[in-house]
Every structure is written in C-alpha cells, then in structure tokens.
Amino acid sequence: MLTEWQFVGIFFLLSPIFPAAPIIAQHLLGPRKPNRIKQETYECGIETVGDSWIQFKVQYYIYALAFVVFDVEAIFLFPIAAAYGQLTLFGIGAAALFIFLLADGLVYAWDRGILEWV
Amino acid sequence: MDPIKLLESTLSLAPFEYLREVWVAAGMNPALAKVITDVIGVVILASFCLLIVLFLIWLERKVLARMQDRIGPNRVGGKFGLLQTLADALKLVSKEAITPAGADKIAFNLAPILMVMTALLMWAVIPFAPGVIGSDLNIGLFYILAVSSASVVCLLLAGWGSNNKYALLGAFRAVAQMVSYEVPMVLSLLVPLILARSMQMGEIIAAQTIPFLILAPISALIFFISALAETGRTPFDLLEAESEIIAGFHIEYGGMKWSMFMLAEFVGTLFMSALFTTVYLGGWRFFGVENVVLGNIQIGNLLAMLVFFLKTFAVFMVFIWIRGTLPRVRIDQLLDFNWKFLVPLTIVLTMMVVILDKVLELNGIAGWNRAIVHLISNVVLAFITLELLRRRGRQIREEMEGSRQAGPDDHHDADGHGHEADHGHGHELAHAAGD
Numbered sequence: 338m339l340t341e342w343q344f345v346g347i348f349f350l351l352s353p354i355f356p357a358a359p360i361i362a363q364h365l366l367g368p369r370k371p372n373r374i375k376q377e378t379y380e381c382g383i384e385t386v387g388d389s390w391i392q393f394k395v396q397y398y399i400y401a402l403a404f405v406v407f408d409v410e411a412i413f414l415f416p417i418a419a420a421y422g423q424l425t426l427f428g429i430g431a432a433a434l435f436i437f438l439l440a441d442g443l444v445y446a447w448d449r450g451i452l453e454w455v
Numbered sequence: 456m457d458p459i460k461l462l463e464s465t466l467s468l469a470p471f472e473y474l475r476e477v478w479v480a481a482g483m484n485p486a487l488a489k490v491i492t493d494v495i496g497v498v499i500l501a502s503f504c505l506l507i508v509l510f511l512i513w514l515e516r517k518v519l520a521r522m523q524d525r526i527g528p529n530r531v532g533g534k535f536g537l538l539q540t541l542a543d544a545l546k547l548v549s550k551e552a553i554t555p556a557g558a559d560k561i562a563f564n565l566a567p568i569l570m571v572m573t574a575l576l577m578w579a580v581i582p583f584a585p586g587v588i589g590s591d592l593n594i595g596l597f598y599i600l601a602v603s604s605a606s607v608v609c610l611l612l613a614g615w616g617s618n619n620k621y622a623l624l625g626a627f628r629a630v631a632q633m634v635s636y637e638v639p640m641v642l643s644l645l646v647p648l649i650l651a652r653s654m655q656m657g658e659i660i661a662a663q664t665i666p667f668l669i670l671a672p673i674s675a676l677i678f679f680i681s682a683l684a685e686t687g688r689t690p691f692d693l694l695e696a697e698s699e700i701i702a703g704f705h706i707e708y709g710g711m712k713w714s715m716f717m718l719a720e721f722v723g724t725l726f727m728s729a730l731f732t733t734v735y736l737g738g739w740r741f742f743g744v745e746n747v748v749l750g751n752i753q754i755g756n757l758l759a760m761l762v763f764f765l766k767t768f769a770v771f772m773v774f775i776w777i778r779g780t781l782p783r784v785r786i787d788q789l790l791d792f793n794w795k796f797l798v799p800l801t802i803v804l805t806m807m808v809v810i811l812d813k814v815l816e817l818n819g820i821a822g823w824n825r826a827i828v829h830l831i832s833n834v835v836l837a838f839i840t841l842e843l844l845r846r847r848g849r850q851i852r853e854e855m856e857g858s859r860q861a862g863p864d865d866h867h868d869a870d871g872h873g874h875e876a877d878h879g880h881g882h883e884l885a886h887a888a889g890d
Binding site: 340341342343344345347348349351352353355356357359360362363364366367368369370371373375376377378379380385388389390393394396397400401403404407408411412414415418419421422424426429432433436437439440443447452454 | 494548556795
C-alpha cells in the first residue's frame with residue numbers, strides 16, 4: 338500500500354526542480370536592469386489608478402459556493418461507484434436517492450435564481 | 456550486468472525490474488533499489504512531459520496554420536520549422552526577468568512552479584503500456600481529480616499575486632469557469648468508474664474489452680467538453696481572452712515564468728487526451744497487440760505504447776481542430792451551459808447508469824449485450840435531451856417573435872415623431888425618384 342505511494346512521494350519532491358530550473362537559468366542568463374518604469378503594473382500604458390486587491394462581483398463567489406456543495410456530494414459518490422460490484426439493490430436505491438437529493442439541490446438553486454449571471 | 460539482457464528488458468519496457476533483480480543479487484537493499492529506480496522513472500516521465508511540449512506547440516501551430524490557410528512555422532530547422540519552439544525557448548531564456556513592483560513576490564514567483572507541478576503530478580497514474588505506469592494507485596482516478604483541481608488555486612495565486620486588474624479579472628473568470636466545469640467532469644467520470652467497478656487505472660483498462668466509448672458515449676462527450684473548459688482552451692479560453700482582458704492571469708509574466716504557464720497548459724491538454732484515451736478508448740488495448748512476442752522479447756509492450764500514443768494524439772488533434780473551428784463563448788453563456796445543461800444532464804445520466812448497470816448485472820447480462828443496452832439507453836437519453844432543447848428553443852424563438860411583432864407599436868407610442876419623419880423622408884425620396 339505505502340510502496341505504491343512511494344513513487345508519488347518522490348515525484349512530488351522532485352517535480353519543483355523541473356519548472357524551477359529554466360526559471361533560474363533565465364535569472365542567470367538574462368540581463369538585469371530594473372528601473373521604476375519597467376516595474377510598473379502593465380495595464381493601459383498610463384499610470385495605474387487604485388488598488389487591485391479589492392472585493393469584486395459577488396456572483397463568482399456564489400458559483401464557488403454552489404461548486405462546493407456539488408463537488409463534495411459528488412466525491413461521496415466515488416466510494417459507492419468503486420464498491421458497485423458488492424452493492425445490493427437496496428444499496429443502489431440508497432445511491433439513487435442520494436443522486437436525487439443532489440438533483441433536488443440543483444433545482445432549488447436554479448429556482449432561487451443563484452445560477453443567473455447578473 | 457548483461458547488456459543484451461538489459462536491451463531485451465528495455466525493449467519489453469521492463470528495464471527497472473531487471474535492474475532491481477541484478478542489484479538485489481549483487482547485495483543491495485531491495486527498498487533502496489526501488490527508490491533508485493523510482494527516481495530514474497520520475498526523471499524520465501517528467502522530462503518526457505516537458506520535451507513533448509516542444510513538439511506539441513509546433514504541432515498546434517502548424518495544424519492551426521493549415522486550418523487557417525497559412526503555412527505556419529517554416530524557417531527554423533528545415534522545411535517544416537521543427538526547431539521553431541526550441542528557438543522560441545532559447546529566446547525566452549535570454550530575456551530579462553521582470554517582477555512588477557506592486558506584486559506579491561512570493562505568490563507571483565510560486566504560481567508558475569506550482570502550476571507545472573500539478574500538471575506533471577497527474578501523469579503518475581497514467582498507464583502507457585502494460586506495467587508501464589508510475590504507480591497503479593487503487594484510487595487512481597480520485598488522485599487525478601484531486602491533483603487537477605489544485606491548478607485552480609495556482610491560477611488564483613498568479614492572478615491575485617500580480618496586482619493587476621486584468622490579471623485579477625482573469626483569475627476570477629478562471630475560478631468560476633474551472634470550478635463550475637469540475638462538477639460535470641467529476642460526475643461524468645463516475646460512469647466509466649461504475650462500469651469498471653474500480654478507481655484503479657489498470658483495472659479500468661482491463662475492464663474495457665469493449666471500449667467505454669461505446670457503453671457511455673454521452674459521458675465521454677461531457678467529459679471532453681469539461682476537459683476543454685478545465686484546460687482553458689477555445690471555445691472556453693475566457694481566462695486568457697486576449698481581446699478582452701489581454702492575457703488574463705499571466706499578463707504580468709514574461710520569459711520563462713510565462714512559458715511555464717504555456718507548458719502547464721500543453722502538458723495539461725495532452726494529459727486530458729491521455730485520460731480520455733485511458734478511460735474511454737481502452738488505453739493501450741488494440742486487438743490483443745500487447746501479447747505479441749518476438750523471439751524472447753516481449754515486443755507487444757512497445758506496440759501497446761505506440762497504440763496508446765496514437766490514440767492520445769488523435770484526441771489531441773480534436774482539441775486543435777476545435778480551437779481552429781469554434782469562436783469564444785461569453786461568460787454568461789459558459790456558466791449557463793454548464794449549470795443549466797451539463798450538470799442536470801450528468802446527474803440524470805449517472806442516475807440512469809447506477810440503476811441500469813445493477814439491473815443488468817442481476818439479470819446476468821454481460822459482454823456485447825450489456826454494451827448494446829447501455830448504448831441504446833444513451834441514444835434514448837440523447838434523443839430526449841435534444842427534443843427538450845428543441846422545444847425550449849422554439850419557445851424562446853416564439854417569445855422573441857411575439858415581442859418583435861409587438862415591438863413597432865411600442866416604438867410608435869414612445870417615439871411617434873421618428874416614424875412620421877421616416878414617412879416624410881420616404882415621400883421625399885419618392886418625389887425625387889419621380890422627378
């Protein structure tokens with residue numbers, strides 16, 4: 338069990354090297370002449386007005402919330418699917434009920450107008 | 456160590472097993488031998504992913520150019536411009552690395568590295584040929600979903616860390632889009648998972664004596680559409696829409712940091728093609744090609760790998776084809792299409808497969824009979840869906856036509872002068888013509 342994960346662990350530890358190496362190579366090879374104008378925020382050509390770190394359109398967060406509900410519920414379906422061969426018809430009924438509740442949640446969200454882009 | 460035996464084991468794609476055998480026989484600790492071969496495997500897998508991108512970018516530029524009636528890269532590296540990408544990479548390495556003064560240094564510099572990491576780590580569970588797999592985890596598909604959703608965080612890190620308004624807009628769009636399309640993706644992957652009764656990639660392939668594309672065509676289509684959105688490719692490339700928000704989340708990046716985002720995109724796209732191949736097209740399976748033996752070399756593994764890559768590149772070509780064909784959608788269309796069409800459809804589909812496959816199993820229906828029943832149920836579902844869409848379309852059209860008929864009257868009430876002026880103008884013209 339743990340030996341299967343050994344490869345993933347080694348991969349995880351080594352994987353930052355592959356993107357980091359070319360970035361470091363660029364830092365070593367490329368020229369280095371920073372100045373104030375070069376380091377300005379690149380927007381419209383004129384000086385940037387205001388801060389970018391703001392609170393923005395709430396709709397994005399509502400979609401993220403809807404996602405959390407659906408994704409967490411969908412994740413619970415994975416064990417059911419993996420053990421599908423051992424399930425009885427009753428177990429399948431329970432799984433179907435679970436999916437029905439998921440669908441019900443979608444209908445509710447739709448009805449409340451959460452899915453409208455405004 | 457016998458070089459001929461090493462060559463033979465390499466040709467049957469099992470050199471690590473042979474090396475481990477030899478090392479253990481020479482008195483090395485088996486655990487240490489496993490660690491060493493794992494490290495070599497990781498280096499080979501990761502370098503393959505990074506180097507294939509050089510070819511993929513060339514392929515996409517060339518094919519896209521042909522679709523748009525252009526020639527594409529044709530100068531560097533011979534007639535076909537094969538070394539164009541390498542030349543671009545060399546140029547990018549020699550550029551100055553600029554970090555904007557207002558940026559969050561840690562987030563800004565960490566994002567490209569994490570992005571490539573997530574794109575690479577997913578490859579750990581893809582089976583290239585029988586036995587040629589990083590690690591055949593028993594939760595392989597689950598691992599892929601877990602790692603791939605981490606890329607959303609990297610995009611947000613890049614967009615937020617840049618302290619640029621376009622980057623922030625791109626990051627918000629990316630989060631809304633990728634997060635939304637993950638729901639149909641996860642749910643549509645449940646279908647092959649139920650059909651294979653396992654999350655292990657090796658067993659999913661073993662279960663595909665009949666490719667799951669035949670058993671679950673709707674699920675395959677939904678997965679493909681969500682894969683387009685997850686990798687942020689046309690027609691869902693809103694997160695880096697050049698004409699709207701310049702380049703979205705990677706606007707402030709340049710040189711190698713920028714290329715890391717491009718690299719992650721291409722590695723991710725190829726990965727989605729590979730996953731599609733593995734889950735729906737039967738991976739390396741092709742009429743028992745893996746059993747071919749030449750002398751005492753198991754050449755079948757090499758052929759199976761070739762089959763896997765042919766299938767993967769065929770799927771990748773469809774990705775390019777779609778990029779050359781479809782225009783970009785609007786963000787409200789994108790989200791409506793997901794939440795009001797794909798998600799309800801996948802929920803109904805999953806429900807149908809969950810019940811149907813158990814009923815078939817209890818009645819002892821298997822093999823081609825099972826495949827045909829699944830195919831028919833999919834066709835019926837597709838027909839019902841299209842019929843519903845057609846009705847909804849007609850309803851909307853009639854509403855719009857109704858409002859258009861009512862339209863001129865409203866206009867007349869609100870702005871009668873305009874119409875009279877128009878009439879007067881028309882008379883004048885008629886007079887002029889008469890004269």
